[in-house]
Amino acid sequence: MIGAPSTGADAGMSFRNLIHLAGVGKSYGAVNVLKPVDLTIGDGEFLTILGPSGSGKTTILRMLGGFTPPSTGRILLDGVDITDMPIFERPFNTVFQDYALFPHMSVAKNVGYGLKMRRRPRAEIDAKVADVLAMVELSDKAGRYPAELSGGQRQRVALARAIVCEPKVVLLDEPLGALDAELRRSMQDFLKALQRRIRTTFVFITHDQEEAISMSDRIVVMDHGKVEQVGTPKDIYYRPQSEFVAKFFGENNILPARLTAGADPAIESPLGGHALHGAAPAGTCSVAIRPESFSLGEAANTAAGQRSMVGRLESLTFLGATTQLVVRLGDGSPHTVKVRLPTPDLGEGVGIGEAVSLRWSTADVSVLNA
Amino acid sequence: MTAAERITITLLWAVGALVFVMLYGPAFMVVVLSFFDISRDGIDWGSFGFQWYARLGDNPQMLAALGNTLLVGACAVVLATALALGLAYYMKTGIRRGRPLLEFVIFLPFVLPAIITGISLLVAFRELGLERSLITVTIGHVVLILAIIYRMVMIRLESLEDSQIEASLDLGANGWQTFLHVVLPQLRSALVTSGLLAFTLSFDETLVTFFLVGGEPTLPIRLWAMMRVGFTPEVNALVSIVLLVTITLAVLGAMSLKETMARR
Amino acid sequence: MTDLSLAASGADPAIAGARAPHRRWLRRTALRLAVYGVPALLILVPLATFLVYSFWTTVDGRVVQSFTLANYVDFLAKPVYRGVFTGTLWLASIVATTSLIFGYIIAYLVWRLEGRLRYFLLLLSVIPLAMNYIVKIYAMRNILGYNGSLNWLLVHAGLIEAPSKLFIFNQTAVMITMAVIYLPYAILPIFLSLERVSPSLLAASADLGGRPGQTFRNVVLPLSLPGSIVGALFVMVLALGDYLTPQMVGGNQGFTFGRAIWSQFGMAFNWPFGAALAVVLLLSVVLIILVAAAISRHARVK
Numbered sequence: 001m002i003g004a005p006s007t008g009a010d011a012g013m014s015f016r017n018l019i020h021l022a023g024v025g026k027s028y029g030a031v032n033v034l035k036p037v038d039l040t041i042g043d044g045e046f047l048t049i050l051g052p053s054g055s056g057k058t059t060i061l062r063m064l065g066g067f068t069p070p071s072t073g074r075i076l077l078d079g080v081d082i083t084d085m086p087i088f089e090r091p092f093n094t095v096f097q098d099y100a101l102f103p104h105m106s107v108a109k110n111v112g113y114g115l116k117m118r119r120r121p122r123a124e125i126d127a128k129v130a131d132v133l134a135m136v137e138l139s140d141k142a143g144r145y146p147a148e149l150s151g152g153q154r155q156r157v158a159l160a161r162a163i164v165c166e167p168k169v170v171l172l173d174e175p176l177g178a179l180d181a182e183l184r185r186s187m188q189d190f191l192k193a194l195q196r197r198i199r200t201t202f203v204f205i206t207h208d209q210e211e212a213i214s215m216s217d218r219i220v221v222m223d224h225g226k227v228e229q230v231g232t233p234k235d236i237y238y239r240p241q242s243e244f245v246a247k248f249f250g251e252n253n254i255l256p257a258r259l260t261a262g263a264d265p266a267i268e269s270p271l272g273g274h275a276l277h278g279a280a281p282a283g284t285c286s287v288a289i290r291p292e293s294f295s296l297g298e299a300a301n302t303a304a305g306q307r308s309m310v311g312r313l314e315s316l317t318f319l320g321a322t323t324q325l326v327v328r329l330g331d332g333s334p335h336t337v338k339v340r341l342p343t344p345d346l347g348e349g350v351g352i353g354e355a356v357s358l359r360w361s362t363a364d365v366s367v368l369n370a
Numbered sequence: 371m372t373a374a375e376r377i378t379i380t381l382l383w384a385v386g387a388l389v390f391v392m393l394y395g396p397a398f399m400v401v402v403l404s405f406f407d408i409s410r411d412g413i414d415w416g417s418f419g420f421q422w423y424a425r426l427g428d429n430p431q432m433l434a435a436l437g438n439t440l441l442v443g444a445c446a447v448v449l450a451t452a453l454a455l456g457l458a459y460y461m462k463t464g465i466r467r468g469r470p471l472l473e474f475v476i477f478l479p480f481v482l483p484a485i486i487t488g489i490s491l492l493v494a495f496r497e498l499g500l501e502r503s504l505i506t507v508t509i510g511h512v513v514l515i516l517a518i519i520y521r522m523v524m525i526r527l528e529s530l531e532d533s534q535i536e537a538s539l540d541l542g543a544n545g546w547q548t549f550l551h552v553v554l555p556q557l558r559s560a561l562v563t564s565g566l567l568a569f570t571l572s573f574d575e576t577l578v579t580f581f582l583v584g585g586e587p588t589l590p591i592r593l594w595a596m597m598r599v600g601f602t603p604e605v606n607a608l609v610s611i612v613l614l615v616t617i618t619l620a621v622l623g624a625m626s627l628k629e630t631m632a633r634r
Numbered sequence: 635m636t637d638l639s640l641a642a643s644g645a646d647p648a649i650a651g652a653r654a655p656h657r658r659w660l661r662r663t664a665l666r667l668a669v670y671g672v673p674a675l676l677i678l679v680p681l682a683t684f685l686v687y688s689f690w691t692t693v694d695g696r697v698v699q700s701f702t703l704a705n706y707v708d709f710l711a712k713p714v715y716r717g718v719f720t721g722t723l724w725l726a727s728i729v730a731t732t733s734l735i736f737g738y739i740i741a742y743l744v745w746r747l748e749g750r751l752r753y754f755l756l757l758l759s760v761i762p763l764a765m766n767y768i769v770k771i772y773a774m775r776n777i778l779g780y781n782g783s784l785n786w787l788l789v790h791a792g793l794i795e796a797p798s799k800l801f802i803f804n805q806t807a808v809m810i811t812m813a814v815i816y817l818p819y820a821i822l823p824i825f826l827s828l829e830r831v832s833p834s835l836l837a838a839s840a841d842l843g844g845r846p847g848q849t850f851r852n853v854v855l856p857l858s859l860p861g862s863i864v865g866a867l868f869v870m871v872l873a874l875g876d877y878l879t880p881q882m883v884g885g886n887q888g889f890t891f892g893r894a895i896w897s898q899f900g901m902a903f904n905w906p907f908g909a910a911l912a913v914v915l916l917l918s919v920v921l922i923i924l925v926a927a928a929i930s931r932h933a934r935v936k
Binding site: 086088089097103114117 | 534536540541544547551556
């Protein structure tokens with residue numbers, strides 16, 4: 001990832017490198033909250049940093065914003081070292097988790113604060129504030145105070161305040177965390193549309209996997225102060241590189257595997273052998289395959305790059321549009337897999353204990369580092 | 371409630387009423403007497419009027435003392451507020467290991483008897499060669515009221531989210547602008563409340579002032595000097611005014627305190 | 635959060651950057667010096683000067699700066715001062731006990747109330763704090779004096795033949811006046827310690843069959859007493875240091891330790907000896923504060 005331009009696979013866009021975190025880490029005394037990270041962020045990219053609480057995601061954001069100085073490493077913006085640049089000189093603006101709206105200022109005053117601190121002329125401030133308030137659909141609330149607004153409205157004021165100065169990067173610290181599910185979904189769409197419109201880099205922090213997948217160009221998955229994987233939502237979902245990532249998003253089948261010795265190293269698992277891409281994992285490892293990557297079909301019809309296996313049905317759960325099957329991989333095998341199929345594919349149905357023929361593509365099997 | 375408990379509570383209320391009479395009675399008597407002429411034979415009940423209040427205005431010494439008190443109070447509140455604000459903001463914005471020690475020192479004059487504070491300042495001023503004047507009195511009052519203002523500012527600052535300050539810096543304001551535009555406006559009610567309480571305290575301060583006062587007395591000192599001579603209806607009138615002023619200040623302070631606490 | 639630090643000057647690594655480390659260090663040090671220096675200069679330096687003074691002496695009314703323990707020896711050797719000291723301790727204890735009892739009664743009655751009446755009575759019990767101290771002494775003297783209201787009342791009620799001098803210019807007058815003046819200082823702390831008794835405890839006691847009287851004896855009183863005693867000790871400190879009340883209503887008999895100290899700075903003009911007496915007062919006050927701190931710590935552990 002380092003130094004190479006990364007691609008927003010979903011949008012089919014490519015981004016120029018804007019920010020480079022070079023070996024940035026943080027420790028408080030002996031406690032290491034963030035292991036050194038190397039990461040590039042593209043210009044105009046929607047990058048999500050995803051992880052459970054305590055994973056170090058907020059630390060990265062705070063170091064970007066200048067609130068916390070890193071213990072090691074440098075932060076470069078367009079090749080210029082900004083590690084020691086004071087907060088108020090950084091061309092970054094933040095949407096805080098608690099919004100941090102100034103309670104003693106009206107909505108318009110809140111939004112115009114950054115411009116006022118930059119000593120812009122009054123007329124320019126008024127015009128820009130009006131523009132941005134229109135963009136977040138709050139033109140009629142300019143004279144109100146934060147205490148008089150709903151949660152979603154406060155959220156949009158915080159957003160307007162962060163974009164009005166046209167920063168190079170907008171940092172968003174779990175901004176949707178305080179909203180209820182329905183409002184959250186509509187805010188996700190709104191945020192994504194806004195980001196596309198103003199073409200500004202968003203670095204978005206969340207612990208919600210669905211949110212990350214639906215909004216981001218790229219996702220940085222973190223756990224225990226360490227970056228687990230960086231990639232597009234599809235990469236992260238279908239090609240996890242670690243057990244943590246494989247388990248973090250939805251349901252997955254994780255099966256033990258081992259490295260076969262020989263001149264051409266390969267991986268041996270209950271699903272058969274797989275060619276190894278990249279570095280060989282040390283000793284034990286595992287493989288993952290999504291339940292929906294399986295289909296039903298005879299071994300004879302298998303196309304190139306596909307595998308098949310006959311298993312025995314252990315249970316069957318009707319879930320509506322899909323049905324979940326639990327299949328034992330051969331009689332006497334200790335391993336079972338979950339299989340999710342569109343309900344119509346099952347036709348007349350299969351009885352418990354009967355043989356089922358599974359088919360999958362080897363490309364859908366990911367090798368995980370322990 | 372049993373009958374015995376009912377009787378106990380009733381008895382307690384009787385005692386309580388008596389205590390309130392003791393607390394307010396003396397002051398009440400003074401206020402009542404301020405409206406009448408008093409002679410050797412007793413109170414002339416027929417002489418009701420504001421004659422003694424009118425004569426207060428002709429007493430330049432008293433007016434000067436009142437002026438001194440107001441001046442000292444205003445200066446002390448302003449100085450102590452500026453100092454307390456600076457100290458509290460410094461202690462709040464960062465990990466300050468010296469904070470418990472500093473707070474201990476600030477609260478000392480509040481805990482120690484006034485006579486100790488008074489003597490300390492007296493000998494220190496003398497060693498510094500500072501003559502007793504309204505300036506020494508003002509410094510003494512700053513020392514006394516610093517703790518109250520610091521405490522109230524700190525309580526409000528502690529309830530201020532760090533993100534408020536971070537947001538301001540993030541939007542391009544420097545430390546000073548952040549203090550001016552974001553922190554100070556949110557401290558306003560705490561400053562008004564603590565200023566009112568501190569001014570009330572300064573207005574009444576006697577036990578420390580006694581050691582520090584020079585040729586220009588404050589009102590309590592002047593009152594004390596007048597009372598030593600003997601009590602005149604004029605003193606009653608002055609005392610009534612002082613009571614009215616301080617009680618008004620205190621009630622305003624208490625109301626503003628209630629509001630400040632509710633807003634947190 | 636933890637390492638965000640921004641003093642008004644912005645002198646912090648996160649903000650100021652690494653551009654001028656030397657100037658930054660200077661600014662930081664200057665700031666720190668001001669923050670700790672000003673309170674030290676205003677409070678600690680005077681206290682230290684006063685302690686040093688107590689080891690000096692006077693010759694012909696002039697302060698001589700030579701170290702001596704003579705002032706302390708004088709205090710211990712002269713039974714007059716020791717007598718005044720113990721007498722004042724006794725007086726202050728009685729004032730403190732009186733304010734504990736009556737303060738508790740008032741605070742308890744207010745605490746039991748609800749709504750506006752409660753706030754009003756609480757305000758009524760703290761307003762006397764704002765009444766001018768001199769005015770209160772003056773008013774008490776008007777009541778207790780030979781021509782005072784108390785005598786007038788008693789004579790008119792036929793209880794005594796002629797006005798009595800029993801109520802003024804003696805130790806009793808000092809005690810009564812101090813009790814009235816300092817009572818409001820006890821009410822507020824006692825009320826606050828009653829406020830700390832959780833309502834759920836009262837509900838639990840009632841639920842378990844405790845009658846109001848039993849609940850008071852077994853729950854309310856034990857939980858609020860430590861805080862109340864601390865309030866009373868605060869009153870004791872105030873009474874110990876008072877010198878104007880005894881001067882104004884005590885006459886020749888109502889001589890207290892505070893008054894003795896004060897006279898060294900006035901008529902007697904022996905500042906070092908006065909300072910030494912004040913150190914003795916300071917030590918007893920520190921002792922009282924330590925007891926109060928121990929009581930509140932003990933109460934919190936429970």
